[in-house]
Amino acid sequence: MHTLVIHGGAGTIVKDDMTPELEKAYMDGLRDALSAGFAVLEEGGTAVNAVKAALVVLEDHILFNAGRGAVFTKKGVQEMDAAIMDGSSLAAGAVAGIRNVRNPIELAAEVMRNSNHVFLSGKGANDFAIKQGIKLEPDEYFFSQFRYDQWKAIRDSDRYSLDHTHLHLEELMRDKKFGTVGAVACDAQGHLAAATSTGGMTNKKYGRIGDSPLIGIGTYANDATCAISCTGHGEMFIRAVASYDVSCLMEYRQLSLQEAMDVVVNKKLKSLNGEGGMIGVDGKGQHAMVFNSAGMYRAYKNSRGETDVLIYR
Numbered sequence: 001m002h003t004l005v006i007h008g009g010a011g012t013i014v015k016d017d018m019t020p021e022l023e024k025a026y027m028d029g030l031r032d033a034l035s036a037g038f039a040v041l042e043e044g045g046t047a048v049n050a051v052k053a054a055l056v057v058l059e060d061h062i063l064f065n066a067g068r069g070a071v072f073t074k075k076g077v078q079e080m081d082a083a084i085m086d087g088s089s090l091a092a093g094a095v096a097g098i099r100n101v102r103n104p105i106e107l108a109a110e111v112m113r114n115s116n117h118v119f120l121s122g123k124g125a126n127d128f129a130i131k132q133g134i135k136l137e138p139d140e141y142f143f144s145q146f147r148y149d150q151w152k153a154i155r156d157s158d159r160y161s162l163d164h165t166h167l168h169l170e171e172l173m174r175d176k177k178f179g180t181v182g183a184v185a186c187d188a189q190g191h192l193a194a195a196t197s198t199g200g201m202t203n204k205k206y207g208r209i210g211d212s213p214l215i216g217i218g219t220y221a222n223d224a225t226c227a228i229s230c231t232g233h234g235e236m237f238i239r240a241v242a243s244y245d246v247s248c249l250m251e252y253r254q255l256s257l258q259e260a261m262d263v264v265v266n267k268k269l270k271s272l273n274g275e276g277g278m279i280g281v282d283g284k285g286q287h288a289m290v291f292n293s294a295g296m297y298r299a300y301k302n303s304r305g306e307t308d309v310l311i312y313r
């Protein structure tokens, strides 16, 4: 069975805060990404190409905190992180702190395929993008007024904040949302892949790197166990070694995907106050979507014809 699962971030996403128009825009964005990625699987394409295709759509969508629409750092610019992993070979590529790259996930895939390395950061990653002919965009392309307003509200403080839509400081403190995007897939051959892309957290310090581009933390894929993409308060996911822990619980304790994800999200992360969630798929194409926050933008589709697009708990 082939399966694609995607997420568009987790957090305090509650229906009362949502207008029907905004809800529809999020659902449409998720549906478009799901169709793009699932089409690759339907045509017999690889899990790696499917997760990449889904993420490009979400990165191009201004509502999600990745690529266009990414959040602002303390310095008022966008610095993006992304990673991709191929579960069939354990090949992986990641980038951190990159600027002006239209689709960070394309650059991560280029690192995986053509750099002899796994992880490039900052200027070196940007120079590699130019050398490989990866598409760049000017600062204006990434600008979104609502992310700018979010940043302006806290830029004079030392506070950094998870992605959110409310503009008042008190609400920023209370109302945490995450808009990172991710995808995991199991293709017709039973190969797995995972990909994650993010602008990180609003007002994050210059040079801060979150969990998303870290292999085994925000992103992991291994045909023997699972493919995982995370979203949430990155610092806690790093301390929990989140996605590799799911794989280990499956490999060494023979837990199912759902059981392993429950342990990591609802026990381990919770004990660290780590708000967020993750999506996963195993080698049989079974999927799980687990979060300890009020909501998580998420969707899945499989070759049995099962599909759903969900936001709230």
Ligand code: ASP
Pocket: 009, 010, 065, 163, 177, 178, 179, 180, 198, 199, 200, 201, 209, 210, 211, 212, 230, 231, 232, 233, 234, 235
């Ligand atoms: N995990 C991301 C980070 O900490 C944020 C998010 O998921 O929205 O950079």
